[in-house]
Amino acid sequence: QVDESKEVESIVPSYACQRRTTLENHNTVFTDALSLLAENAELSDEDGRGVAFRRAAAVLKALHSPVTDLLQLRGLPCLGGHSLRVIKDVLENGASSEVEFTKQSERFKALKVLTGIFGVGAKTAERWIREGIHSLPQLQDSAHTLNRAQQAGLEHYDDLNQPVTKAEGDTIGEIVAKAVMSVLPGAQMTLIGGFRRGKLTGHDVDFLITHPEEGREVGLMPKVVSWLESKGFLLYQKTTRNSYLESKDGPARPSSNMDRFERCFSIFKLPEDAKQGTKQTETLTEDTPEDTCSLTTPSLVKDEGSESTKRANLKPWRAVRVDLVVSPISQFAFALLGWTGSKLFERELRRWAGHEKAMSLSSHALYDNTQSKYLRASSEEEIFAHLGLEYIPPSERNA
Ligand code: TTP
Ligand code: MN
Ligand code: MN
Ligand code: MN
The missing domain is CATH 1.10.150.20 (5' to 3' exonuclease, C-terminal subdomain)
Incomplete structure (x- = not known):
């Protein structure tokens, strides 16, 4: 039986972008433990350790059955001594003492x-x-x-820490689509981030906007934001302009992982029963008494049943984080791939490109260092092909 599982192990490739990782995870007991240690490392400015735990967790997410014995892990990539100790602890004691200690x-x-x-x-x-x-x-x-973002964050703390459902994401999608079509007919909007990967909940909703005619997308974001603001849909927004085309001699070689698209980090005011139509949506946003909720943060109130908590729960809307990104059509495939995630999948794609192919991948472009030229692509499939990777659809990028 050990031999059989060894057979299965040896076919797990070491880069997450070479693997198909669905949302079906047979090893949550281990991946939850490793993810918590990764999170703790990231919060403690120990990114290297964080990535190591993320990679270990991702390998276990890609397995098709639950791990029941350490022997099954022989030959698997990315499992360092620390991660193996954690897994061993969970196998033997039902929980990792390091994880429990950290949590507390x-x-x-x-x-x-x-x-x-x-x-x-x-x-x-x-x-x-x-x-x-x-x-x-x-x-x-x-x-x-506190700065403006933090003030908004504190004010909407409970809402923003409650997962966003796919249904809420879809409702927001309809609103954003309406805004986009109103300010630039012919523009296109795509759901990105976790929901594109098929997740049922998320911490925000992400959208990518483009126009089939290159250049028509310039200046689109401020117009979309104005439209949304005029209808009362935004509780907070910060728009960053595109800085990619500012260098005179065309797109510079991608150097940083941070992209430079025109983008907007926002907090939406989502009417709770928006399903009943836009008419109701607009009425609700008009007469929501803004100041009843802005003075109290529900979490600050110790008594759960207090008046302000009840009042906050009765408010006819909820705050939801929404990210908007605008890309020119020539970079759309790269933006789509770069913003679909998961974060580890993205990181692994760039590592694969750099280490295995001498290429630089960003959300704007793919540069071949050997040939000293950019490789064009109009679809994600073409980018995977340039990278010499089998195409992995969004639903299998949940590393
Ligand atoms: P997130 O919205 O942070 O993550 P998510 O959608 O995968 O998860 P959740 O459901 O919790 O929201 O980021 C979405 C993707 O966008 C992720 O792959 C990282 C990517 N991204 C940025 O967030 N910022 C950037 O500057 C770039 C280039 C990509
Ligand atoms: Mn499976
Ligand atoms: Mn997201
Ligand atoms: Mn996001």
Whole structure:
């Protein structure tokens, strides 16, 4: 039996972008443990350790049956000593002592609470924790002035920490599509991120917008945002303009992993019963009493049944994070691939390109360092082909 499983193990390739990873995970008990340690590492500015745990978890996600014995892991890639110890602990004791210890540590709990605020990253949270701020009430009592994003994040803390459903994503999609069509007929909008990979919930909803005629997409984002704002759909937005075409001699060689598309990080005000149609949607957004909710953050109130919590739950809308990205049609395939995720899948694609093919992949372009030229593509399939990889559809990129 061990030989049989060894057979299966030896066919797991080492890059996540070479594997088909569906949402069906037979090893959640292990991958949850490893993901928590990855998260803890990332929150502690230890990205290298974070990636190692993410890669180990991704290998287990790609297996077709539950791991029941350490021997089954022989020959599998990406499983370092630390990850193996965690798996062993779970196999023998039902849980990893390191994971349990981390979960209960004040530091981890504080990092989770504080980075749970939209606009607060690990560095900011770390700084606050050093000052003794471990909770939202402590943050509010502190003298810290929050930036606009953080203020919105705190104000809508509970909503933004509640998973977004596919149905909510679809409703938002209809609203965004209406905005896009109103300001630029002929423009196209595609669902990206986790929902494109088939996830049933997400932490936000992501959309990519383009126009089949190159150049027509320029300046589109501010118009879309104005339309949404005029209809009362936005609680917060920050638009960043495209910085990719600013170098005179065409697209520069992609150097950073950060892309430079025109984009908008926003918080949507989603009417709770938007399913009943746009008419109701617009009525609701008009007469929502903004100030009843803006002064209290439900989580700051200790008593769950308090008046303000009840009031907040009765509000006829909920806050949802939405990301919008605009790409010129010539870069659309790269943007689509780069924004579909998962994050580890993206990271592995770039690592594969660089290490195995001497190419640089970004969300804008693919550059062949050997031939010193850009490789064009108008579909994701073509990009995988350029990279010498078997095509992996979005639903199998859940590494
Ligand atoms: P997220 O929305 O953060 O992740 P997700 O949609 O996979 O998961 P969730 O359901 O929790 O929302 O990011 C979506 C993708 O966009 C992810 O692959 C990373 C990618 N991306 C950025 O977020 N920022 C960037 O600058 C680039 C280039 C890509
Ligand atoms: Mn399976
Ligand atoms: Mn997302
Ligand atoms: Mn996103």
